[in-house]
Amino acid sequence: MMKLLPEADTPEVRLRSVASGGEPLGAELIEWGHATLGGAINEFYGQTECNMVVSSCAVLEPPLPGRMGRPVPGHVVDVIDAATGIRQADETEGALAVLSPDPVMFIGYWQNPEATRDKFVEGPDGKWLLTGDQGVRDAEGRLRFVGRADDVIGSAGYRIGPAEVEDCLLAHQAVRLAGVVAKPDPLRGAVVAAYVVLKDGYVGSDALADDIASFVKSRLAAHEYPRVVRFINGMPLTTTGKIIRSLYGRWPRMRQxxxxxxxxxxxxxxxxxxxxxxxxxxxxxxxxxxxxxxxxxxxxxxxxxxxxxxxxxxxxxxxx
Incomplete structure (x- = not known):
């Protein structure tokens, strides 16, 4: 929320430790943390059903953009095949899961045993809790958050996580906030559509939309750049600052x-x-x-x- 303030209104602080959760940290936000807060932002990951189980720690190693950290000691977190429970190889996308039992794992959904069963999958290593998120484990054991399973964009056989595209969009000089969703496409199945809030002094235009799309295309894979760029006045966010991507499909009704x-x-x-x-x-x-x-x-x-x-x-x- 501090990042949304104009620079002139941003208070000068120097914090010993900063933590962030809920959305992946990109390079732009990590740099902002150093400049504005005086230190690295440590990312952590968890959910209501299984609290903080992944974390980064700047004292041990510098944060890497897009990497949310390593499994917290005492927890087994990995990337698996959601159907078989088999661990995926390094750099292979799969379901982020936590091995059961775990001291911070929920017992079950209240009076809903079917939903509880659907939350788990049995594999060679035991029973895994499926977080509903997609991720990748790199060769050094760090985990990268790709996106919610429902948010990942399937385009022409490629799977595109919105976080990486949004982080790239934020690096453009005109972009203040950005959200990425899938737009149905008869040829590719879906394409990347970007909703952008511009910084003060910029006006949305076809030329600027093309420039933003070309900016992303020059930095990411060709299938990841937004083929649609739309300018909006405000980004729908939760109270904790998460983008409410489900609203984008209802944007015409919202404008009415x-x-x-x-x-x-x-x-x-x-x-x-x-x-x-x-x-x-x-x-x-x-x-x-x-x-x-x-x-x-x-x-x-x-x-x-x-x-x-x-x-x-x-x-x-x-x-x-």
């Missing part, structure tokens, strides 16, 4: 509701108050049925109704 979103963004107190939600014990209460971006209800001492389209308002009034 732009006026509603603008009213939400402009009002710090904007406050949707539907019937049936109940009391407000906390400062914020999420309304998951409001799309395209989830709205937030904030208790500020008084609640004010925001006028919505009839379709959105009817969904907002449903009990959550």
């Amino acid at each position: 509701q732009q006026s509603m979103l603008q009213r939400m963004d402009e009002s710090a107190e904007a406050l949707i108050c539907p019937k049936g939600v109940g009391d407000y014990p906390s400062r914020e209460k999420r309304l998951p049925r409001i799309e395209p971006w989830n709205a937030w209800m904030v208790w500020t001492g008084e609640l004010r109704q925001v006028q919505l389209s009839s379709d959105v308002a009817s969904r907002a009034s449903q009990p959550t």
Whole structure:
């Protein structure tokens, strides 16, 4: 979030240790960490079902762009074939998995034994928990995060992880934020489509889109560059700064509701108050049925109704 601030507003800090999780660290972000925070950003990886099991440590070895680190001592994490549970060879993409049992691994999904069974695969080394992520192990044993299995782009027989393309896009002088998704293509199955937020002073144009695409093409493999570049005013992010890639497919509908979103963004107190939600014990209460971006209800001492389209308002009034 600090990185999104203008340079003039960025506070001067010098931290002894910095950790990051949730999205891969690219070269541009690692350099920013050194310049702004005064040290290397250590990346870690885990999930709710199996907490932090991979980490980097700048004291032991410098961080490498795209490498999230090594398995934390006490945990066995590797890249396997999701169907057979067999470990993959170095530099071969596969499913990131954690060998069971593990001290930070969940017991199971509450009252959902079928989902629990589907989370594991049996292999020669034992039972592996499938994280749902794709990765690669390099020859030195470090793990590279390719992407969520659902986010990996299949194009003309190639598998493309969005993180590497996004990192390359961020290195372009005009790009402030970038997100990459698959766009259906009748010939290749899918192509890379990039959604870009520009830095101040730049205006989106066909010429700039071509320049950005050529920039990526000159640095990555020919099949990885974005064949579609679209400029947007704001990137849909979670509260922890992760890109919500699932929204890109609904972008036309999101633009139709732009006026509603603008009213939400402009009002710090904007406050949707539907019937049936109940009391407000906390400062914020999420309304998951409001799309395209989830709205937030904030208790500020008084609640004010925001006028919505009839379709959105009817969904907002449903009990959550």
